Structure formats: structure tokens, C-alpha cells
Amino acid sequence: MKTKTILSTSLSFFITAQAWGHDDHIHTSENVQATTNIFEKDHTTNNGEKTKLLGSGYRLLHEEQIFVKLESDRLNSIPKKTKQSEPKTAVPFRVFEDKLELEWDNEFLYVGSNGMPDHQMMVGITAWQQQVPLPQQYFGSNAWQIPLKPTPSPNPMSAKAHFFRGAIALAANGVPIFNPIKNNGRTDTLLAGELDKWGGHCGRGDDYHYHVAPIHLEDRIGRGKPIAYALDGYPIYGYFEPDGSLAKGLDWLNGHKDSFGNYHYHATKDYPYINGGFYGKVVEKDGQVDPQPRAQAVRPSLPGLKGARITGFESADSKNFKVSYEVFGKKKEVNYQIGEEGAVTFNFVDSAGTKTETYEPKKSVGGPRLESKKEKGMQANKKPGGQGKGPREGEARKPWIVAHAKELDINGDGVVSTKEVNAEVDNAFTGFDQNNDGFLSDNETQSRGAGPKSPMGGFIKGHASEFDRDGDGLISKNEASLLFLRFVRQVDQNNDGELSKKELVEAESRPKGDKKKEKKDGKGKGKKEPKKTNKKNK
CATH class of the missing domain: 2.40.128 (Lipocalin)
Incomplete structure (x- = not known):
């Protein structure tokens, strides 16, 4: 019975050692004492098991010693797993690790931050949009991603013509750095007086960010070391090289290669102030580098406060x-x-x-x-359907496109065409798009007095979330157009892209819940569409 106990314990030990990557194994059959010590060490917490093993360890049978030796050799032959070393890219961020969360894999360094620096903010701004700094949730799936293996792009992109939205770099303290030119594509934020003494200000989401190089971080990091990383993965230095010399010979992107052929950017006192675009490969989507974290708006954006x-x-x-x-x-x-x-x-x-x-x-x-x-x-007092009165009690609600056909019929011929609908979409969209960036934010559609006083403007304001098909929190002109053209298709019986007087009258008199009649496809005329229960077909 003792022998079975010893063998069972030996097996348990080696299973445990294999799972933990244990490397304190015996190498010869003479090291019986070493084996006993290992058992004693690993089984200290097993309530008296240690004493039993000490008394039995010297009684290993010859066959069991062979088993122990073979298992030891097998386990020692398994390659040991080593922890992936910290990437060089993480070094400047480590200076601020009390404020940041750093993780990495083979491709990216992930930087978690609340976007709030430990220096003073806002002082010195003379062109203020009335936004104030609030902590953001740049953590987890919303953290910053810095490529660890940046790749030169065959066609570098300039920040003069691209990336007017979102960040183009991340400072070592976890504060994003935006294009020096604001999202209207014209205004130099520094020259306009919009930045504080540290080169930053708050966006419409009350999110603090820089627009020029945060040279002041050298006080913590040290001169001649990266103070930020561009979102293409290349480092950004201050005015000086790592050897202490003044940076010179910069290209149109504000960068150059060192003596080892490694590319990096530099800060300058004149435009572009920081990386003037991207030497490395990036993806541009909706006017910004993609992917990147999103700030969470706290309240509607406010206009500039003169004086x-x-x-x-x-x-x-x-x-x-x-x-x-x-x-x-x-x-x-x-x-x-x-x-x-x-x-x-x-x-x-x-x-x-x-x-x-x-x-x-x-x-x-x-x-x-x-x-x-x-x-x-x-919102609680708002009638459904945006602006305008709802139907009288007992009446069926008219399709929106039918109820507002007169306003959409621009040339007054009694027909509503897709061209006319798109023209009204353009007018309404322009009325909401305060910063002319080609997208409607929640702040732009929901702030007081926003948008045109028209049926389409009222619908966009009251149903903003329905337009955002890709869930990015912004409405593109294409998304707005698609929804209204879907309204047209629901009434357009002959699919000619126009709503005739007859189609409008028929849609107006159609009983509530009776959708567009089925087309002549062999399924019959005048029948209601079968109710779809498959979620994928909804």
C-alpha cells in the first residue's frame, strides 16, 4: 500500500511540474535526496503529506527510480517559455506608468490613458470654444495602439491634405496629439490662439489633446529621447538628436533617418510642428487614422466665446x-x-x-x-416623428415621405424624385454640419437650435441614431441619403426612382401596417409580405 502511495504522489508531482514549467528536476538515479526535497517543497500545504513523503521517499523501487529519471529527462527536453521582453517603444511611456496602462503583443504597444496630463491646462487660450478638460476612457478595447514594426509607405500621406479628424500621434504621457490644422482644413490652431501654454486645448467632446509637440515632456523624459510616437509607429523626438546635436536636414514630413537607417520625426517651432504626415503605412478612414480610440462627449458642443x-x-x-x-x-x-x-x-x-x-x-x-x-x-415631451403634429386619434400614420411630399417636390410638378430628395438631404446636412467636416456628431444634431427648420431637419434631429449604420457615433452624408432613399423605395411601386401622384395617393390611403405591394415576381399581387421571423432577414 505504501508503494502505491509513493507512485501516485510521484505521478502527481510530475503532472504538476509539467503544468507549471518547473525546472527543478533530478537528473540521475542517485539524487534520491533531491527528489525527496522537491516533493517536500511542492507538497508542504497538503496537511501532513510532507511527513509521509519523507518517510517513503527513500523506499522508491528500482522501477520507480527509472520512471522518475525518464520523466525528468522528458520534461527537461521541453523548450521553456520565456516572457516576451518589453518593446523599446514602451520606454518613454514608462516614465508616466503611474498614469498609464501598458500592454503589448507581437504587433502593437497598447497604451491605456484617461487623456489627462499631470501639468496645468488651458491657461493662455485666447480663442476658446467653451470646452473644458474631462477624463476620457482610453482603456481596454478603446486604448491607443502603436505599431511595433512600422513599415515605410510607398506613398506617404501629408497632414496638409489628410487626417483633419482624430489624433496623428500619442505623447509619452498618454495625451493624444492632433493635426496642427483644425478640422476645417485651414486654421493653424497655434497661430489662431486656440492652444494653451503646453500646446493643447479641449475638443468638442471636452477631451484634452495637443496640436503641437509637447516639448515640456523632456523635463521628465530627458533631451534627445522620444517624447511621442506617431500612429504609424515611428518615434517623435524634440528639437535635438539622441547625441545632443540640433536636428537638421528634415524632410517634408519633419523626419529623417539616423546613421543606422532608422527613421524618426522631430518637433519644430514652425509648421508642421510635429510629424507632417506619415512616413509609415496607416489606414485613413473618414478623415482620420483608423483604428484609434474615441472620446466620449459629455454635453453638446458650444460656440466660441468672443473676447x-x-x-x-x-x-x-x-x-x-x-x-x-x-x-x-x-x-x-x-x-x-x-x-x-x-x-x-x-x-x-x-x-x-x-x-x-x-x-x-x-x-x-x-x-x-x-x-x-x-x-x-x-425628449419626453417630443412627439414621435420629429417636428410636426402626429396623426389624430384613430388615424393611421402616413409614411414620412408621403406626409412631406409637398416640401420635397422642389419643382412643383407633383412628383418626388430621388434627385430632389438628395438635394434636400444636402441642404439639411449642410445646416447641421457646423465644422464642415462632412460628418454629423451627436453634438451637432442635438444642440439647441441646430439644423434647418425643415421637415427633413426635424427628422434628422429626432432620429439621429437611426442614421448611424456603422455605429461609429457619426452620421455621414451617405448614411443620411440611404435612409431617405429607403423611404422612397417603400412607396415607389414601379422602381423608377420617382414617386408619382398615383403612388403617393395609394401610399397615403394604404391601411396602417400594409407595406408596399409585392412586385410581379410570381408570388401574387396585392398580398401582404409574409412576416419574417428570422432575425437575419429583418
Whole structure:
């Protein structure tokens, strides 16, 4: 019975050693004492098992010693797994590791950050959009990705003509760096007075980011070391080379190769200030590098405040902030707090008193959004279908395209064409697109007074989430057009792209729930479409 116990324990030990990658195995049959010590070490917690093994370890049968030796040799022959070494790209970010989350694999360095630097912000801005810094959730699946094996692009892309949205680089402290030219494709943010003393400001989502090189990070990182990484994976240095010499001989992208043939960018005091585009391969989608994290808007964006100059910024802790500013010499401030449940309260203080606005978390397509209590009340009182009155009690609701056919019939011929619908889409889209970037954000469609006062404008405002087909939180003109053209197809019986007077009248008199009649495809005329229960076909 003792022999069976010893053999069972030996097998257990080697199974455990194999699973843990244990390398303290015996190599000769004479090392019986070593075997006993290993058993003793690995089974200390087994409630008295150690004593039994000590008493039995010296009684291993010859066959069992052979078994132990063979198992030991087999396990030692298995290649040991080694932890992947930290990539060189992570070195500058390590300086700020108390604020960041760093992970990596064979392809990328993942940098998690809340986007809030540990230096003061906002002071010195003279062209202010009334946005303030709020922590962002650049973590997990929304973290920054820096390629570890950057590849030169056969056709480098310039930031003068591309990438007016989103970040083009990531500073070592986890703060994104945007194109120096703002999203209108014309304005140099530094020359326009939009940046603070550190080269940053807040976007429409209250997200802080830089637009020029954060040279001040050299105080922590050291001169001649990378202060950021472009999103193509190449490092960005300050004004100096690693050997301490002043950088010179830069190409049109603000970079060059070192003596070893390694490409890197440099900061400059004049445009482009940072990487002027991408030497390496990147993917451009919707005007920005893809993929990249998304900021989460807290409230509707605000217009520029003429005559404003920011004079101070204070942060009592990670949830209480204060921005002090002057408007034509009159002192004002905004205090804001982040509540436990994620609600954000803004207190606007001036000589007239204090105005308070609170925004509560709200989930929406493309990411969470915070909705003000005032907006919530407006939404509760809003009639379905956007602007306009709903149907009388007992009446069937007309299809939207039918109810507003008169407004869409631009030439007044009684026919609504796809050309006319697209023209109205263009007008409505332009009315919402405040920054002319070709996309409608939640802030642009939901802010007070946004968009044209037209039926189509009202529909876009009331049904914004229905247009966002790809779930990126933005509405493209194509997405807007597709939805309204779908309305046309639902009524267009002969599929000629036009809604005749007859088709409009028939659609208006059609009973509620009776969809477009089936086409002449052998399934019969005038019958209702069969109800589809397969989710994939919905």
C-alpha cells in the first residue's frame, strides 16, 4: 500500500511540474535526496503529506527510480517559455506608468490613458470654444495602439491634405496629439490662439489633446529621447538628436533617418510642428487614422466665446475642476464636478450669479453620452416623428415621405424624385454640419437650435441614431441619403426612382401596417409580405 502511495504522489508531482514549467528536476538515479526535497517543497500545504513523503521517499523501487529519471529527462527536453521582453517603444511611456496602462503583443504597444496630463491646462487660450478638460476612457478595447514594426509607405500621406479628424500621434504621457490644422482644413490652431501654454486645448467632446509637440515632456523624459510616437509607429523626438546635436536636414514630413537607417520625426517651432504626415503605412478612414480610440462627449458642443481669455485652471482632485477666464476684462469661472454615478455638474459663475447645468449618463449608438436634465424633459415631451403634429386619434400614420411630399417636390410638378430628395438631404446636412467636416456628431444634431427648420431637419434631429449604420457615433452624408432613399423605395411601386401622384395617393390611403405591394415576381399581387421571423432577414 505504501508503494502505491509513493507512485501516485510521484505521478502527481510530475503532472504538476509539467503544468507549471518547473525546472527543478533530478537528473540521475542517485539524487534520491533531491527528489525527496522537491516533493517536500511542492507538497508542504497538503496537511501532513510532507511527513509521509519523507518517510517513503527513500523506499522508491528500482522501477520507480527509472520512471522518475525518464520523466525528468522528458520534461527537461521541453523548450521553456520565456516572457516576451518589453518593446523599446514602451520606454518613454514608462516614465508616466503611474498614469498609464501598458500592454503589448507581437504587433502593437497598447497604451491605456484617461487623456489627462499631470501639468496645468488651458491657461493662455485666447480663442476658446467653451470646452473644458474631462477624463476620457482610453482603456481596454478603446486604448491607443502603436505599431511595433512600422513599415515605410510607398506613398506617404501629408497632414496638409489628410487626417483633419482624430489624433496623428500619442505623447509619452498618454495625451493624444492632433493635426496642427483644425478640422476645417485651414486654421493653424497655434497661430489662431486656440492652444494653451503646453500646446493643447479641449475638443468638442471636452477631451484634452495637443496640436503641437509637447516639448515640456523632456523635463521628465530627458533631451534627445522620444517624447511621442506617431500612429504609424515611428518615434517623435524634440528639437535635438539622441547625441545632443540640433536636428537638421528634415524632410517634408519633419523626419529623417539616423546613421543606422532608422527613421524618426522631430518637433519644430514652425509648421508642421510635429510629424507632417506619415512616413509609415496607416489606414485613413473618414478623415482620420483608423483604428484609434474615441472620446466620449459629455454635453453638446458650444460656440466660441468672443473676447475670452483663460487665466487659470485648478484641479482639487480627479473629480473637481475649475477654469477661470475673462471676457473683455470681466472675470468669470466654471466649476465642474464628476459625480459617483458619472453625472457631471457645471457651475458657471460671474457677477450676475451662478448658473448650474447637470448632465446625466445616457447610452447611445457609438458610445455612451450624457444627456442634460433639460434635454431629457424635451425628449419626453417630443412627439414621435420629429417636428410636426402626429396623426389624430384613430388615424393611421402616413409614411414620412408621403406626409412631406409637398416640401420635397422642389419643382412643383407633383412628383418626388430621388434627385430632389438628395438635394434636400444636402441642404439639411449642410445646416447641421457646423465644422464642415462632412460628418454629423451627436453634438451637432442635438444642440439647441441646430439644423434647418425643415421637415427633413426635424427628422434628422429626432432620429439621429437611426442614421448611424456603422455605429461609429457619426452620421455621414451617405448614411443620411440611404435612409431617405429607403423611404422612397417603400412607396415607389414601379422602381423608377420617382414617386408619382398615383403612388403617393395609394401610399397615403394604404391601411396602417400594409407595406408596399409585392412586385410581379410570381408570388401574387396585392398580398401582404409574409412576416419574417428570422432575425437575419429583418
